[in-house]
Amino acid sequence: MALLEVRNLSVEFATPAGRLKAVDDVSFAIGEGEVMGLVGESGSGKTVACRAMLHLLPPGRKRSVAGEAVFEGRNLMAMNDAELREVHGRKIGMIFQNPSSHLDPLMTVGGQVAEPLIYHEGLTRKDARSRAVELLRQVGIPDPARAVDAYPHQLSGGMRQRVMIASAVACRPKLLVADEPTTALDVTVQTQILRLLLELRDKTGLAIVLITHDLAVIASTCDSVAVMYAGRIMERAPKPELVARPRHPYTMGLIRSQPSRAVPGRELPSIEGQLPAPGDLPTGCRFHPRCAFAAERCRRPPVDLEAAGPEHVTACLRWREIGQAA
């Protein structure tokens, strides 16, 4: 059984310009110990989808959220605040792109790692502190006994990201939602952080949702992938399958436009056109204005996900015709 199953999640924001559908009928599932990549460009709705299911959308904005997110048999979307507090930090951890804006600048690193232990597990301050030192050691912070008393500003970006990970996994959650955890980091540090996440998975059976715009990061870390574009899932498949046999022209375009794969001197295959504005989405398949294979029927709804293989679904209406030749 899946650890988390998201079904038909939709998020709409009410803005002066009208209703913006940021996430439209998104479904995915993740099993225990699985690393799932959620990949998409800016505005694809990948972050909004994950924040919506954890009730972490910024307050104050008018919105409507529909759908279900069933975690260990309970629907997160139907939970009240008290129930959510039992889940956040204890069962589900979350880390973000920019650790500096998600760590408390006035609290020591140790305090922030110990806080969930005191709150959820009822540890004494002293015990929580020694657990915090142990956690900081596990995430690879040098001299953890000293770092525990440091403030976030005294650490580098990579070290802060490690602190955020330590705090997120302090109570041994079942699921970690990681939103662009390495985007702000240098490549060598990126590899260190990704390796740390995979080690945590191997040791503790943690499942990870890795949200990123970088398909190459996904290709080297994830078990399964969901590709989002303009609020919808375009394709979902196990990673080796998706990279070897993409069944959606958007995924194909993303893979081919990776400079690391291209032949120097030859033109880089690119996806023409611009990303659609959220208030002005194309009808039918959202990708059709940029798609080289668009036909008349791509312009009209409905565009549903269709099975293209075992555990492989695509939103492309023409995937059979396009096939591998594309």
Next chain:
Amino acid sequence: MTALLEVRDLKVRYRGRGGLGDWLRRRPPPWVHAVNGVDLDIEPGEIVGLVGESGCGKSSLGRALLRLTPTSGGSLRFGGQDLMGLEGEALMRFRRRAQMVFQDPLASLNPRRTVSETLSEVLRVHRLCPEPQIRVRVLELMDRVGLAASLADRSSRSLSGGQCQRVGIARALAMGADFIVADEPVSALDVSIQAQILNLLVRLQRERNLTILFISHDLGVIRYLCRRVVVMYLGCVVEEGPVEAVFARPQHPYTQSLIDAIPRMAPDARLGASALTGEPPSPQARPAGCAFHPRCPRVMPQCRTGEPPPPRTTDGRRVWCHLYAEPVAPEGPRAGDPPAYQQSTIEMASD
């Protein structure tokens, strides 16, 4: 071929952030050496990639080459002309030939100006075009960078990131520049847009024989775009050479780990095996000897004390590393000296 740009022992330093002690004693904060003696030749029509982690001085170097930031030593020659003393009209003339494209396309444009206003200002300030022909010239420039003419009267604010970056490139071309420093021009763009801008740069380079210094932290992009690559670490160049050779057989341990850390796009891709431990130290606390030694997996005793020896050039490659030093003829052994350059002196760094 003579180099278009000749850089010798270039140094850039800034005042760092001082502590309370500095303030109390009314002494100026310490210097931070962002660029610490760089030698570089760029030939006409070449795309040179400059790569390194954040804080390695790659942007400072790029800006110093265009005289956008003061230098504290060394020499700079562009087309045979000394740039260091240029002022006034002569500096203006240099700027017409050498331009910069910035990382953040939105921040580098005035959001309230239209595309046409942004581009025509350049033409007016540098008196490059008689007033009545400005509009025609602007549309021509827009066409060259792939912007629809209908966008001419839209404000920068209403453009997408990719479109703004095209305006930034058009602005550099408006001057007729033949040398462009592009500082992470595609890092802020979405993947599908990034490829479009890279293709544009390649096309312009071919059509106009542009010379480009392409600054990036993304080795995948550099491998695709550039003919030559220069790798920087903490203000110094550690390796330079033709892209194919450096990527196929990186020599400096730092280059090796950078290339190893590129995430690969393959069905069976895995994370690189030998990632560096630790993070780049701040340039304010530069380690002695070879600046890379605290993170180097192949560190030797001499790395901790001595600067890397000046490199030999073989097949157009240069590596600043003790590993590739020629065994010098001993001047007579001194007591206490480590035996030089023997395999047994190579230690593995402790984790």
